Amino acid sequence: MSTTTIRLPDDLKARIAVAAKHAGTAPHGFILEAIAEKTGQAERRADFDAVAEGRYANIVASGETIPWQEMRDYQEARMAGKATKRPVARKLAR
Numbered sequence: 001m002s003t004t005t006i007r008l009p010d011d012l013k014a015r016i017a018v019a020a021k022h023a024g025t026a027p028h029g030f031i032l033e034a035i036a037e038k039t040g041q042a043e044r045r046a047d048f049d050a051v052a053e054g055r056y057a058n059i060v061a062s063g064e065t066i067p068w069q070e071m072r073d074y075q076e077a078r079m080a081g082k083a084t085k086r087p088v089a090r091k092l093a094r
Helices: 010-023 027-062 068-079
Strands: none
Touching: 010 027
8 A cells, every 4th residue: 555645625624524424434534435436436437438439439330320219119118028129220311
């Protein structure tokens, strides 16, 4: 484990102390948890963006997609337990 120094404004330090007390933890633990949470959020966002970019690249490369309303109807039918035919991708209208 390494040490990193961060400078906190006095008002934020006081808010952290209060929040940590309410959470039943020390300010140090509260700060570590907050940093870990924010880091995880940023990582999930980066993963989401990468998947979206990959899917968009596939659409551009193939020129095929499924209209949103068709996919939504399909997903809603599946969630309702209904037998339904999977929509077929088709060329984008330009």
